[in-house]
Structures are given as structure tokens and as C-alpha cells.
């Protein structure tokens with residue numbers, strides 16, 4: 001998906017909401033366990049109920065890989081079911097030497113070999129340039145680099161002072177020499193809202209994938225105040241807050257109600273910033 005198509009989706013839906021499909025088989029409503037693939041059935045109903053409100057979906061690979069072959073099948077079915085006009089992000093947080101990254105890229109971007117063709121992948125920057133460029137060989141696909149995460153452990157490395165600012169700032173500056181804002185995004189946790197001003201100095205045009213609202217305590221209002229650009233520039237994720245909003249037969253309606261609340265707040269922020 002191109003940057004222009006992403007921005008068009010945001011304007012059309014008046015939303016920059018990403019629903020995180022962190023689907024845990026132990027947390028889904030019990031009646032779904034009778035279906036041949038309960039996790040896919042859950043995802044399918046969540047997608048159907050929220051697709052007019054979301055501009056992205058982000059399955060987190062861990063929740064699928066932990067179930068072995070069955071989990072992989074749920075992920076492949078989900079990847080194939082996701083609407084083509086909505087940004088699909090595989091949250092895999094990969095990072096390795098070039099030929100290994102080539103294979104991670106094949107796994108998530110090459111439908112012919114793996115059955116999956118996501119639009120974007122989350123990548124850790126620790127191994128540098130040659131660990132990231134293999135993903136960029138795929139025309140039209142996005143790399144989303146971890147910059148400043150929502151985790152408490154972000155203090156351990158990301159805030160190390162390099163003598164020229166924090167390490168996360170170096171990550172953003174360096175990565176922006178590998179590709180443009182039409183191919184690269186950065187992950188910045190919603191719990192880091194005051195740092196968004198700094199981040200925008202290094203990444204004025206990049207879209208930022210922002211997890212950490214809801215369950216992790218980040219504020220949507222602050223993220224928008226410090227991080228929104230004229231093109232919106234934000235994709236804000238909520239996983240547990242949406243998908244586990246309900247636990248009965250009507251779980252998809254409950255998920256929709258939560259997504260709608262977020263979309264309405266997002267619409268107000270987009271109007272305030274003059275994006276729409």
C-alpha cells in the first residue's frame with residue numbers, strides 16, 4: 001500500500017486506528033472453540049465488525065507461533081482475509097543478517113512461498129542496515145522500525161546517551177538514510193508522548209506506529225498533541241482494549257463499540273489539527 005493510499009484511508013474513515021489482533025486462544029469466547037479454526041473465526045468476526053473504523057490491522061506473530069502449525073494456519077487465513085485496502089502489519093519484530101532477513105521477508109511478504117503478503121513488518125534495528133534492507137526490496141511494502149518502545153525496559157538501551165542525543169534518536173536519523181518516509185515508519189510507544197516533539201525533529205514526515213493506549217496507559221490526546229502532522233502521521237494501535245472488550249456471543253459488537261469510541265476521538269483530533 002502506498003503512502004497516498006494510507007492517507008486517503010485516514011481521511012475517508014476519519015480514523016487512524018489500528019486494531020491489534022493479539023488473539024490468545026485462552027481468552028476468546030468459549031463458543032468459538034467448536035469451530036475448526038477458532039482463532040481465525042474470532043479474527044474474522046472482529047475484522048467484519050470494525051473494518052469501516054480501522055485503517056490498519058496488526059496481528060502479533062507471537063500469538064500465532066506459540067500454537068505451532070495450527071497457529072500458523074490461523075495467521076495465514078487471517079492474512080488472506082484482511083481487506084486489501086486496509087494496511088496489514090505483521091508485528092514480528094524481526095532482525096538478523098541479510099540472508100536470514102531475506103527469508104523473514106519471504107515469510108511475511110511473498111504470498112507465493114508462504115501464503116502471506118502483509119503490507120508492513122515491525123523490525124528491530126539493532127543489527128543495522130543489512131538486516132533491514134532485505135525487506136525494502138519488496139516494492140510497496142513498509143518497514144516499521146522500533147525506535148522508542150512503550151516498555152519499561154526502553155530505559156536500558158534506547159535512552160543511552162550517545163554524546164549526540166539518545167540512542168533512539170540515532171536509530172531514527174540513521175534509518176532515515178536507508179529509505180524515505182514512503183517506505184519507513186517508526187514505532188513510538190504512546191507512553192512516551194512528551195518525547196514525540198523530539199522525535200518529530202528527526203522524523204518530520206514518517207508515519208509513527210503508536211501502541212500503548214488503553215491497557216498500557218498511554219494518552220491518545222497527548223500523542224496527537226505532540227505527534228500529529230499535516231498528513232496525520234500516526235497509526236495508533238489498540239489490541240486488548242478492542243478485541244477483548246466483550247467475552248460473550250456479542251464480543252464483536254463490544255469490540256466495535258470500543259473501536260467506535262476511539263474513532264470518534266480520532267476524528268476530533270484530525271479536525272482539530274486540520275487534517276480533515
Ligand SMILES: O=C(O)c1cc(=O)[nH]c(=O)n1[C@@H]1O[C@H](COP(=O)(O)O)[C@@H](O)[C@H]1O
Pocket residue numbers: 020022060091122148149150151187188189211212213214215216237238239240241
Ligand atoms: O511493535 C509493537 O507493536 C509494540 C511496540 C511497543 O513498543 N509496545 C507494544 O506494546 N507493541 C505491541 O503493541 C501491542 C499492544 O497491545 P495492547 O497493550 O493490548 O494494546 C502488542 O502487540 C505489543 O507487542
